[in-house]
Amino acid sequence: MVVDVVLKPEISDPQGQAVLGALGRLGHSGVRSVRQGKHFVLEVDGDPDEAELRQIAETLLANPVIEDVELHLPTD
Amino acid sequence: MVVDVVLKPEISDPQGQAVLGALGRLGHSGVRSVRQGKHFVLEVDGDPDEAELRQIAETLLANPVIEDVELHLPTD
């Protein structure tokens, strides 16, 4: 299973900003915005229990106060 | 465009290990392994130039000494 954790859109993202700045200085002016998040790859024994995985993602992998999660189950 | 950066398999990943350990403590014993990487979301003006984006991903967003990249272009 893959879980991407991204900052909520209204939360400022200094890392993404820094990457955007670097891209500008390197001449890649076509990039308009960059947001940086975390990417988790989980290997699960047997059949994944979607509810459990969702709970893991939302409570452990992400901080719901400022982050959102996107789950990509193997069947996706 | 979305770019996922993951550590090469031969490089150990203490962050993933820590998540795995935390999962074990919380009783989620079905998860066998966790690897943690980075997730970038880039917005591009106009038509994305795939070669340029690939170069950005491979030379700036990831450090090829230790990391692999996966590109997901909008058309994916």
Added chain:
Amino acid sequence: MSLDTVELAARTPDDEQPYAELGLRAEEYQRIKDILGRRPTTAELAMYSVMWSEHCSYKSSKVHLRRFGDLPPSDALLVGIGENAGVVDVGDGYAVTFKVESHNHPSYVEPYQGAATGVGGIVRDILTMGARPVAVMDSLRFGRADAPDTARVLPGVVAGVGGYGNCLGLPNIGGELLFDDCYAGNPLVNALCVGVMRHEDVRLAKAEGTGNKVVLFGARTGGDGIGGVSVLASETFDDSADGQRGPAKRPSVQVGDPFTEKLLIEACLEIFAADLVTGIQDLGGAGLSCATSELASAGTGGMHIDLDAVPLRDSTLTPAEILMSESQERMCAIVEPDEVDAFLAVCRKWDVPATVIGEVTDGDRLVVDWHGQRIVDVPPRTVAHEGPVYERPMAPPADLDALQADAPPSSSADLRADWLAVVSSPDGADKTWVTEQYDRYVRGNTVLAQPEDAGVVRIDEQSNRGIALALDGNARFARLDPYTGAQLNLAEAYRNVAVSGARPLAVTNCLNFGSPEEPEVMWQFAEAVRGLADGCRELGLPVTGGNVSLYNQTGETAINPTPVIGVLGVHEDVTRRVPGGWRADGETVLLLGETRPEFGGSAWAAVVHGHLGGRPPALDLTAERALAELMVRLAAEGLVSSAHDVADGGLAQALTESALRYGTGARLGLAGDPTAALFSESVARVVVTTADAGAVRAAAEAAGVPVTELGTTGGDALVVDGALELPLAELREAWTATLPALFGSPEVAVGTVPAGTVPTS
């Protein structure tokens, strides 16, 4: 809905406004109407509501804090209470500014960011005064160490304090870490910053000079920290294209960007050096509302702001939200028109966005325009400096008499077991696991840092002039007697500074209390302030500033009153500083000061007996003063090789820390009752080691400080003749294992550091 303008407000005097949801009382709302002669606009209401909040207006505490202003004038004080931070003359043309501030509630909601932005905020206060920030400290309180929520909050707070301060290049030179059930659900995160400048470089927050420009610089403005007032967002504004916007999208959490703050520091210092500003103010709580109204209020004229010029991170923000946003890493400067280009050039060099957003006018109004319409037109003083003031009812806690009558046990059944219990308790245990996460070396001027009694920083590499700082905030003492407790904290910080050999010079404080609407809390607060003021008068020290944090409670239960007191001292020559820790064998161990059987509020009573009651130790500021003078003299004459004050955990704690520092034991003899000798927390005591006991005795006698010879350093155990023997290895194991066992595993760190804020090298 359309924009609420001054003109519209005048035409629709009876429109309902959500003043109560914004925390204003009916009579406060009425007062705003009286001031303006009409109802406020939405933007004005936003400004008044944040600026008249307890946090910004000090409406409950003001009447009490006046006591600090009434202290006799001090020659050392260059700038007193009221500015962003007080400024003290430390000699040779150097001025020092220091202040401690709380970020308690945000750190509970999002520990990493709450703590990080707490550090960021206090650093900007110091920068605003014209100083280069040179060090930080942190005073932390959490619920029980083994409570699950403490494991959630503490690692994030520590990582946040470290992540932000380390990234700014500010050494962390000390602090406190204490645990108590009363902080479950309400941790305390108090951060101190100290900065140094030349006398002539002091800057003030005022807008002078008609036609001078108002420049906003630093990070762009987003919706940070305005979640609580989203009631205004839903009220006034057209929904933008996606039709989605509304209260839910406004975060109540502020996210810190220490890199931007580092650039802001460097840019400001270059701007100060080139003399490009006439006034400057940081943006903290209440954001632009605060900065503009305070600058205008302190100045002579008015101010005009064009809100459209404010660079936004989020284009959906309403004007009221822009005025209230607490986005971090922003500053506001008043710049003469001729200097604007030079000012902007410095900002460009450091990649700091900067924008002219208005100018100083010759009127006496603060006016704000948005899309060509007037949305604010107010007398700035009424926003910034003439908020409501309350004399809230006060009453001693109903349980106080019973608490004070409940004297603690006074005799130990097993000295050895109690010793180990005290030093291995979370409060007494080695704090290395925390302090290793802080950079203490950066800038290369850290002379002493944790675990020393005081942090010491060199401020001049030629003359070796330096400063010392300590923070102390024992809340058990303050719970038992807030008047004495505040003074005891002052005494401890004063002593800690003097132990290093520094001459104490000035005081700051952060007063953490429960709800001022509770008469019992208000009484505790008033007593603590009265105590601190009386203590400062007696020691001849000015209070240069501080911070008040109220409403620290979980449900109905207030925290123990926690006045955290910081004392600043001066070293003429930091090479004479006295460090802690025993290094050499064969030195004489002396106890300076007098020990009485005093266990009320002691660590021993708490750890061993789970007891809190009785009276705190008797205060003796005369003895503290004599002891401090003695310590300064011993340092100057190089008569002692180490010194450590005796406080929480009594002599047992002080001996443990001294012996374990470099692994040097001692053989000691204790006179009198051994429980009192080891665990009493009598004040005005210091343990020193010396190769010249005679000289120390003579100096102590001249100063009127009692001396007791305890024994001699050496060996690999602490041996108390006839009582106990503690091999250092065993003691070290007990003392060091506690915090790593609770918080040290990588699993605990999972999730403490949010995406977007990885603190690294």
Added chain:
Amino acid sequence: MRIGVITFPGSLDDGDAARAVRLAGGEPVSLWHAEHDLKDVDAVVLPGGFSYGDYLRAGAIAARAPLMRDVVARARQGLPVLGICNGFQVLCESGLLPGALTRNSHLHFRNRDQQLLVARADTAWTSSYTAGQRITIPVKNGEGRYVAAPAELDRLEGEGRVVVRYVNGNPNGSSRDIAGVCSEDGRVVGLMPHPEHAVEELTGPGTDGLGFFTSVLAAVVAA
């Protein structure tokens, strides 16, 4: 002897590096990341800090600064370069040194006085020491774990490219206790610990770090 110290946005220990150069008897020269101007220096120090906030990866953005192109070119011709902590990360990111620095295995920033073993005392930056000498200097980092593919590590060891190793405890989980490495010619050295914080008894754990800076002065004279 002119020793340049580069300041990137977010550099923190640049003042400390300059002080160390001065105490060693050299003349520190400040260099600005955005200018293509090495000001005729005889050697360069990349100081510690959080260049560009260390957002993305530590050192990644600074490695792409204009002045770094000049540093890389000159280093390949033998200009002595020392990267300390963030500077080491920049050198790895710019390809002047092998390997990479990643998040500490315990996931915390860690600052402590660290014992090191000097494995190579014949580089431009370590000739004041003797091989096998133990020195104590501060370490402080959050991303200091040195990694490389196992075969690469074998190669580095075989070529004797490890300059300093952690002893008495590995503060960050670095592979094979590697604290610092050098280029093939021994002129470019990078290490995570901070010699510039151990140059005065008053402010450091001792003066064991001074040797890095006295070494380069000798190397420049010899060259």
